[in-house]
Amino acid sequence: MMKLTCDVCIIGAGSGGLSVAAGAAQMGADVVLIEGHKMGGDCLNYGCIPSKALLAAAHDAHAPIHPVTGVSPVRPDVDYAAAKDRVAAVIDTIAPVDSQERFEGFGVRVIRDWARFTDTDTVVAGAHEITARRFVIATGSRPFVPPIDGIDSVPYLTNETVFDLRERPDHLLVIGGGPIGMEMAQAHRRLGSEVTVIEGAKAMGKDDPEAAALVLERLRAEGITIVEGQQAARVVRDGGQLTVDTGSGSYTGSHLLVAVGRQVNLDKLDLDRAGVRHDRAVTVDGRLRSVSNKRVFAVGDAAGRLQFTHVAGYHAGVVIPQLMFGVPSRAKDHHIPWATYTDPELAHVGLTEAQAVKEHGRSKVTTVRFTYDENDRAQATGKTDGFVKVLVVGGRPVGATIVGQSAGELIAMWAMALANGLKMKAISDTVLPYPTLAEINKRAAGAYFSPMLFNSDMVKAVVRFVQKYLP
Known part of the structure; x- marks a missing residue:
């Protein structure tokens, strides 16, 4: 030794x-x-990096079929194995850093x-x-693999093994409607698989319900079957098929992905x-x-x-x-953002609306929002589905949710605001290039001040007085 x-x-x-x-x-x-x-741990080898690389392939497969800029649709030839090879190549490229x-x-x-x-x-x-x-x-x-009856006797995938697949699943069954499950569901659907997601409670249940509903609506529109409120109770294998029984229904597919937590x-x-x-x-x-x-x-x-x-x-x-x-330092959670990289993306930082109301009281919480379809860049690119919702207490944001194109990037401004105790004025005063999606955040901050400026009888009276006597 x-x-x-x-x-x-x-x-x-x-x-x-x-x-x-x-x-x-x-x-x-x-x-x-x-x-x-x-x-490099899970993120490099089995999580963040491979999943985003596979989602990039899924985006490339989906975009030609559903163009929004006047280009004629084209159905691409999807090479699932090649997409997985690129995932491995991305990992290999980043690996030297770790x-x-x-x-x-x-x-x-x-x-x-x-x-x-x-x-x-x-x-x-x-x-x-x-x-x-x-x-x-x-x-x-x-x-985490839950103790589902029969799970140990059937082949199943997790995020540690799904990226090793080189043959596209005909029908992927996903147990778990959280971020990993929904990202992999959309990726495989866009790459040509049938997909069924089975969630024991509410899909994307930890996210803002209004934002999650927009994402789930898109996933269903793309052909993903999302079953909610049914707990997987038993899994059986019959030849090359796997069946998940929930007690309320049975769902059969060729492959099973377990994505219920860590x-x-x-x-x-x-x-x-x-x-x-x-x-x-x-x-x-x-x-x-x-x-x-x-x-x-x-x-x-x-x-x-x-x-x-x-x-x-x-x-x-x-x-x-x-x-x-030897300098004491404490960890905080209130400023930690997260994102789910579905299309549309969903990102969040701080308190949700329900949490803000519970912690501060309804009367002290102001909810402001701005929608993507009011943003010129979103209109130009055709990515108009989505919104930003900000919870404000005493002039400071305490939480923000964004659903839509590049939500994971746009949440950065609110994460910075919460981390540094910035007021809404710091966001509204920021000058941004035009046209950019980032203006959605600035316009949301402006929406906080609009009622104070435009719906105030006092402000109007002062303006009339000044205009009357201003030299």
Whole structure:
């Protein structure tokens, strides 16, 4: 057993772990990074990157069939295997950024094995025993597969295996109507598969209902069957066909994708030996530090908060000052945005309308909105479906939802506003190039001030007085 000592030992080489490792090593700390599987974690290999690459192929397959600019429709020849090959190529292109060699160049010692704690300040990984002053658990998560009767006896896909397919499914059954399920449903429908989504509650149920309804309407219009309020109870295989029985109906297809949620990767760590309290994730305080072992921090999915790659990166920025300088820093969630990359996209930051009303009271919440069809750029490109909705309390936005073209990009302005406590005036005063979709945000901010300016008897009286006596 090779014994090592270091300042910081990081377990997991996904977004959060890599960010901590790079920052700490370049600031002069002695860093060990342990990864038992693939460098880059879920996002690079099975999540954000491959899914967006496949959605790009789906967009290219769909656009010629439904042109909006006067061009005659054309049905393209979709090569599903080639689309998947490009997904793999995109991963390979980005992989060097997350590679072992790059991080070793930063001075990080990288150990490619599974880690487990042996006591409060020691882990073992393969032939290495590492003692560290501080540990960061950044193990991410994996697909959760619910205990559906028969699921273990049939072939099924998750986001970790669906991108390996090279033969297009004739009929893809998707269990789960959340972001992963809906993105993969639309991608496969546009690439030529029949698709049925089975959701036990409400599809896209965590999003603003009005915005989600617009997305679901589009997906259904494209031919995706979306079954809501039916829980998958049993799965059976008959030859080359799979059938999902919900008790209220049966749905048969050629392939099954399970996309019902995520499970944090903690089971290999022997956290009890380190005195690290945990349930579904590591139990942490506001500083992302274990409540029971102050040597241990957790970031990303392992911290039990919002499960997004950008959250893991943000968490890295919270723990690095603590690890390097002993400066307390606290993680917040109110300014974290997220997006679902269907077409139309749906993005959100802060409180939903229901949450804002519950927290502040209806009388204190002003809801302002602006629709895509009132935006000149949207009219020019034919992408007029969608809206921005902003919740305002005391002149400051507390939440925003955007559904429509490039919603994931447009939400950035509201994320910045919430992160920095900006007022609506900061948005309305911003000068933007014309014509751009970004003007939708500015016009929404303007809509907040319009009643104060144009529907106020006092303002009108002042204007009449000034105009009467102004030299």
